[in-house]
Amino acid sequence: MxxxxxxxxxxxxxxxxAPVVAARSLTKAFGGVLALDAASTAFSAGEVHCLAxxxxxxxxxxxxxxxxxxxxxxxxxxVGGSSYGHLAPRQALDLGIEVIYQDFSLLPNLTAAENIALxxxxxxxxxxxxxxxxxxxxxxxxxxxxxxxxxxxxxxxLTVADRQLCAIARALAHDTRFxxxxxxxxxxxxxxxxxxxxxxxxxxxxxxxxxxxxxxxQEVFSIADRxxxxxxxxxxxxxxxxxxxxxxxxxxxxxxxTSALARETPTWRDKPPALEVRGLERLPLFTGVDLAVGQGxxxxxxxxxxxxxxEIAEALAGVLPATSGTVLVRGRPTRIRTVTDAVEAGIxxxxxxxxTQGLFLDQPxxxxxxxxxxxxxxxxxxxxxxxxxxxxxxxxxxxRIKAASLQDSIRTLSGGNAQRVLIGKWLIGRPKVxxxxxxxxxxxxxxxxxxxxxxxxxxxxxxxxxxxSDDLPELVSTCDRVLVVRNGRVVSEVDRRDLTEKxxxxxxxx
Amino acid sequence: xxxxxxARSLLAVMGSRASFLRLLTITAAIVxxxxxxxxxxxxxxxxxxxxxxxxPELALLSLAIAVTMLTGGIDLSVVAIANLxxxxxxxxxxxxxxxxxxVVAGSLAGLGAAMLAGAVNGAIVAGLRVTPILATLxxxxxxxxxxxxxxxxxxxxxxxxxxxxVARSTVAGVPVVFLLLLAxxxxxxxxxxxxxxxxxxxxxxxxxxxxxxxxxxxGRVLVSTxxxxxxxxxxxxxxxxxxxxxADADYGTSYILLGIVVAVLAGVDPEGGYMTVAGVVIxxxxxxxxxTGLLALDVSSHVVNxxxxxxxxxxxxxxxxxxxxxxxxxxxxxxxxARPRRA
Ligand SMILES: Nc1ncnc2c1ncn2[C@@H]1O[C@H](COP(=O)(O)OP(=O)(O)O)[C@@H](O)[C@H]1O
Ligand SMILES: [Mg+2]
Numbered sequence: 133m134x135x136x137x138x139x140x141x142x143x144x145x146x147x148x149x150a151p152v153v154a155a156r157s158l159t160k161a162f163g164g165v166l167a168l169d170a171a172s173t174a175f176s177a178g179e180v181h182c183l184a185x186x187x188x189x190x191x192x193x194x195x196x197x198x199x200x201x202x203x204x205x206x207x208x209x210x211v212g213g214s215s216y217g218h219l220a221p222r223q224a225l226d227l228g229i230e231v232i233y234q235d236f237s238l239l240p241n242l243t244a245a246e247n248i249a250l251x252x253x254x255x256x257x258x259x260x261x262x263x264x265x266x267x268x269x270x271x272x273x274x275x276x277x278x279x280x281x282x283x284x285x286x287x288x289x290l291t292v293a294d295r296q297l298c299a300i301a302r303a304l305a306h307d308t309r310f311x312x313x314x315x316x317x318x319x320x321x322x323x324x325x326x327x328x329x330x331x332x333x334x335x336x337x338x339x340x341x342x343x344x345x346x347x348x349x350q351e352v353f354s355i356a357d358r359x360x361x362x363x364x365x366x367x368x369x370x371x372x373x374x375x376x377x378x379x380x381x382x383x384x385x386x387x388x389x390t391s392a393l394a395r396e397t398p399t400w401r402d403k404p405p406a407l408e409v410r411g412l413e414r415l416p417l418f419t420g421v422d423l424a425v426g427q428g429x430x431x432x433x434x435x436x437x438x439x440x441x442x443e444i445a446e447a448l449a450g451v452l453p454a455t456s457g458t459v460l461v462r463g464r465p466t467r468i469r470t471v472t473d474a475v476e477a478g479i480x481x482x483x484x485x486x487x488t489q490g491l492f493l494d495q496p497x498x499x500x501x502x503x504x505x506x507x508x509x510x511x512x513x514x515x516x517x518x519x520x521x522x523x524x525x526x527x528x529x530x531x532r533i534k535a536a537s538l539q540d541s542i543r544t545l546s547g548g549n550a551q552r553v554l555i556g557k558w559l560i561g562r563p564k565v566x567x568x569x570x571x572x573x574x575x576x577x578x579x580x581x582x583x584x585x586x587x588x589x590x591x592x593x594x595x596x597x598x599x600x601s602d603d604l605p606e607l608v609s610t611c612d613r614v615l616v617v618r619n620g621r622v623v624s625e626v627d628r629r630d631l632t633e634k635x636x637x638x639x640x641x642x
Numbered sequence: 643x644x645x646x647x648x649a650r651s652l653l654a655v656m657g658s659r660a661s662f663l664r665l666l667t668i669t670a671a672i673v674x675x676x677x678x679x680x681x682x683x684x685x686x687x688x689x690x691x692x693x694x695x696x697x698p699e700l701a702l703l704s705l706a707i708a709v710t711m712l713t714g715g716i717d718l719s720v721v722a723i724a725n726l727x728x729x730x731x732x733x734x735x736x737x738x739x740x741x742x743x744x745v746v747a748g749s750l751a752g753l754g755a756a757m758l759a760g761a762v763n764g765a766i767v768a769g770l771r772v773t774p775i776l777a778t779l780x781x782x783x784x785x786x787x788x789x790x791x792x793x794x795x796x797x798x799x800x801x802x803x804x805x806x807x808v809a810r811s812t813v814a815g816v817p818v819v820f821l822l823l824l825a826x827x828x829x830x831x832x833x834x835x836x837x838x839x840x841x842x843x844x845x846x847x848x849x850x851x852x853x854x855x856x857x858x859x860x861g862r863v864l865v866s867t868x869x870x871x872x873x874x875x876x877x878x879x880x881x882x883x884x885x886x887x888x889a890d891a892d893y894g895t896s897y898i899l900l901g902i903v904v905a906v907l908a909g910v911d912p913e914g915g916y917m918t919v920a921g922v923v924i925x926x927x928x929x930x931x932x933x934t935g936l937l938a939l940d941v942s943s944h945v946v947n948x949x950x951x952x953x954x955x956x957x958x959x960x961x962x963x964x965x966x967x968x969x970x971x972x973x974x975x976x977x978x979x980a981r982p983r984r985a
Contacts, residue, residue, distance in 0.1 A: 451855060475857040489855045492848040494915060503845050503856040510838045517836070557856070 150213065151176050152341035153198055153229065153310045158207035160193050160365075167193040169365035170207070175310055175341040180332060182344045182352045182373075185362035185385050187546055187576035191345045194362075195312045198343075199231045200224035212309075228309030232299045232316060244290065245270035245283035248302045273305040276338065277331045293324035300331050304338070311335065312343040317351060318574060329355050347385070347577045349378050350605055361385055378605065386578045403427050404463030406596025407479070407565040409448070412457030417443040418620035421457070425565060425596035430587060432607040433600045434640050435617035441600050442484060444617065445567050449481030450474035461564050475504060480558030482551075484569040484600075490554045491542050498524040498538030500553050505561040527556040531586060548579020555583065559590065566590070569600045584610050604633045604640075616640055661909030662921050664960065668953075669928040676935030683938040687815070693930050694816060695809065695885065698823035699724075701926040702878035703897050704904035705830060706871045708922050711905055712834065713867050714847040714914025715767060715774030719782035720875040721897045723759045726785050727752035727879030728889030732798035740802030748805070753876040759785055760872020764865030782898075789891030797890040801883060809885035819881050823923070826877060830870075831919040839866055847914025903954045904929055929953070 151174035160168040168190045175181050183191045196202045198209060200219035209216045211227045219227070242250070249269040267283065274281050279297050287295055296316055303311050313332070317325050332355060336342055346352055352359055353373050360370040361384045369384050376384070405424040412421035418440040425431045435441040447454040450471040459466050459477075466477040474481065483489035492500050501524045502509060509520045524538050531552045535545060542550055551571065558566055571587070572580040587610065591597050601607050607614050608631050616624045616639045624639050676684040683689060703720050710717040731752030738744025759781065766777040811818045834840040842863045846853045853860060883889040906912065907928065908921035932953060933946045 449855075450857075470859070471854060471857040472859055481855065483855050488849070489851050492845055492852055492915070495845070495848050499841070499845070502841075503852070503858075506838050506841050513838050515836050515838060515841060 151210065152212065154210040155194060155198065156208045156210055156215070158194065158197055158204045158209070160190075160197060160202060161205045166365050168197070168204070171362070171365065171367050172207075173360050173367055173370065174210075175343055177309070177339045177341050178336055179357045180336050180342045180344055180355050182346060182356035182359045183362060184345075184347060184349075184352050184359055184381065184577075186347065186578040187548070189362040189385075190365040191362055192314055193365075195231055195314055195343060195345065198224070198310075199229050199312065228307055229312075230303040230306065230308040230310065231312045231314065232296070232303065233314055243284050243286055244281055244294075244298045244301075247287050247298055248273050248283075248305050269305050270301070273301040276304055276334065277301050278334055279327065279331055291324075293327065296324075296328060297331055300328075300335065303340075304335060308340060310341045310343070312345070314345045315347070316344075317346065317348065325351070349381055349577070350603075352381065353378075363387060382577060382581065386581060403594075404460070405429075406462060406594070407448070407598070408458075408460040408463075410458040412444065412447060412454045412459070414443070414447055414452070414454045416620070417452075418447070418454075418617075421620075421622055423615055423622055425598050427462070427564075427594045427596055428591050429613075430591050430597040430599065430611050432611035432614035433598060433617060434604070434607060434614050434636060436640060437602075439617045440620035441617040442569060443620070445481060445569055445598070445600055446483075448474065448479055448565075448567060449483075450479075451481070451483075475561070478562075478564035480504075480561070480563035480566045482554050482558065482566070482568040482571060484573075486547075486551060486554060486574075491550060493542045495541060496539045497528065497533070497535050497542060497545070497553060500542055501527050501556050501560060504557050508561065523560055527560050528553075531556045531559075532582065546576070546579070548575040548583070551575055551579070551583060552586070555586065563595065565596045565598065567598045567600070570602065571599060572601075572603065572606060580606070604636050607631075607636060608633050614639075618642075661957075662918060664957070665907065665909060665921055665924055665928065668957075669924055669931065672928055672931045672935060676931065676938065680935070680938040684935055689934055689938070691812070691815070691817060693927065693934065694820040697923075697926050697930055698817075698819040699878050699881045699885070699894075700897060700900060700904065700930070701823050701923050702826065702874050702881065704901040704908070704922050704926055705827070705919065706874035706878065707901045708905040708908065708910045708917045708919075709830070709834070709843070709867055709874070710774060710778075710871050711910050711912050712847050712914060712917040713843050713864060714850065715864070715867070716778065716902075716912070717763065717868065717871045717875075718775065718778040718898055719759065719763060719785060720871065720878070720901060721894055722782040722785035722789070723756045723872050723875035724879035724882060724897075725889060725891055725893050726759060726789050726792075727756040727876035728883035728893075729789050729792050729798055729891065730755040731880055732801050732883055732889045733792065735802050735805060736798070736800060740804060742804060745802055745805045749880055752880055753873060756872045756876025756879060757869050758872070760869040760875075761865060763872065764868035767868060768861040768864035786891055793889075793891055795891075797888045798883075799888045801887055801889075806884055806887045809881065819885065822877075822881070826874070827919050827923050830874070833870070834917060834919060839863065843867055844915055844917075847911075847916075849915075900929070900950075903950065907954060907957050 154174040155171055157170045157172050158168050159166070159170050171190065171194055183194065185191055193202065197204045200221040200223060203218035209219055211229070245267050249266040270283050274283065277297065277300060279301070281294055281297055281301065287298060290298065316328065332342060332344065344355060356373045358370065359373050359376070360367050361381070362368065363385065406427045406429070407425040409421060409423045413419045421444055423431070433441045433445070443452065446452045448459065448468065450468045450473050453469045459468055461477045461479065466473070468474050468477065468479070487493065492503065498521065502520055506515065509516055509523065521538065528535060528538065533545070533549045533552045533556065535549065542553065545553065555568070555571070566587075568587070572583055575583065584606070587597050587599070599607065599611060611631065612628050614626045614631060614636060615622050616626065626635055626639055703724060706720040707717050731748040734751045735744050735748035738747060763778055763781050766772050766781070767774050809817070809819055813821060834843070842853070842858045845856065846858055846860055846863050850860060879889070882893065886893070904922060904925045908918055908925035910917045910922065929950060932949055936946045936949055937943070
């Protein structure tokens, strides 16, 4: 392993060293789609280089070309000073290029130790493998990474986060010089993200060149030594993260101004609240929950996983009703025992798990939009296709859902567009309250911005919005105030004036 | 509704899936092959009239199964319900002396019994949350037993001529029961594609969890579904007892399997979320074309069974393969991405 790091200084990249891997004017066309457009960039040893950009801007394509999955249409790949027109996957691997995709390409039935150690045996063409040697290699890698990983567990039984660490440890055991991670944090909780970042930093300090793909700004700021922003297959800007702010980064990624999200508190104070809840209880999930969401107000609901925030939302949505308590919608008392009760009272709920709880994946987009409100597009139970089509087209248009046809299935949509369908499904019935659980999870920055501005616009028309989210910056930028839930109770409230990420983090973790 | 229906909406009604086009191709191929091999027998008026008389009961039972498949369920009790409907109808008709009023009353009583049986299925599936396959297997047994008790183990005979003549009469050479099938198919098509119930049945079958989060009252939808299925089976029961001039508690048990074959052949998704009424009618005809065609070639009836089974398996493999193809391509790409295991 000694030869690998020769000549590179680890840690602070005060002076840019010769790049480990570089893209020189790489262009890639898929049929008519130009996925990469003369992209040039370089990855240096001991540096975490973030590639940020909206979905579809070409981040994954760039990594796939560097790792030999796709040949470029034109341009060259430079590795350790030599130029290549294209790389074969095996060749890339032998040059020390490693990619961790979202599925980590681990072997689920082997233990963590075996997964970590086996590749290095394979490259050395060893056929017989001693258990002790396997363990030694794996333990060494895990120790270098500074993580706590149960090496004896089959990888299939590990959590996603541990599987990820396992994949990184494998990269470490395998003399990797360049490690690319393609949106590694999508399915992790923020604690797990912290652990991952520690591991990534150790790897960096070991002199590995790291490409870290993310569209979460928070992550870019906390991990990047250098950030390159991609848009439409081009690298539009490169710099150090200190040179950017949240909004300048977003603007650079989307090409749109962000000032639209800044809001005055428009709550219609003279009107009864859109939603008022008193003494809501369902033991042991939550008890004594009091909250109010004004008409035109956006209220956040923050709390750790298992704090009861999802259960409170699902009780209000009638999914798992509360056993006692009062619910008033625009001042009118309502009993919510079923989802239909909630729908009729004017409460909409966009659930946490879009794919299983929210959408009908193989059904047409148009029918998904109408799934909740179908009753109002029928006379004596006979549906009226033209009205349905008009209403669905109207929502698809006004929410800027990118779809070729209303007849296409949801599967053809990206995450952001699918989420808009789910929101549209409620908006079509003109609810008085909309509760959203993780509205922008797995959605790219551009769509995220669009979704939040959409909620903003709807709230201005008098809709009361309650947002549950783990994404603290999102709560800070969107909400008028945030309620904090712990152990099934609303324990505190952070007001607009004091609403910062830090204040929120303290309130949640307190 | 103004203007001509677009090709797209027409396709939507017909079932826009590739499986529907495959079904049409296969049906046409069967007709052409046997039409060429044995034109005198296969294309004879008597054979076509036989098909017109034999297809409605199978098609109705298949439709009864298919509507439950739309919600992701299945109804194994359709034949038992059909028999019960025939028994109740026949008993009432005989008791009322064969008058026109008695025939109508008997038919209504038969259909009522069938819907009641469907409601029981729905209640067990929706209320007690028993899986449809077990629930309806149980009621099939139960209803068969009730039928036996009602008939004392013998067939109900001596149905009034007014009733049995229906199966024998034709309009412009087309059997009345076949016209009845077309009418039922039309109504069912409207139910499935143009009512809130049909919409909700499809959504429930496509994703029951999302349906719940969307405010679909799954209990109501399921009960309505199984009542509809029962009603269709009840109509089939009347057709059978009119044609056979009698009703019997253990008539036509092989129709269960055949009905499932027809539904799958038609491209109805047993996992829920898609059905096609036109497809089921065409698939019934395809299956009967195949058997009468083979019989016209003087092969034994065992060969007919083998051919029907082979057709089903072929269709399932083709449907599965065409769906799985894109998945296979994806998986191969993943293997390529994953670490090469060997030098
Ligand atoms: N294998 C492929 N075939 C055709 N088009 C592709 C393929 N891979 C990516 N694309 C297209 O190239 C563009 C860039 O995609 P990608 O690199 O995956 O973006 P990102 O990772 O930034 O979200 C997109 O428009 C995408 O649809
Ligand atoms: Mg990507």
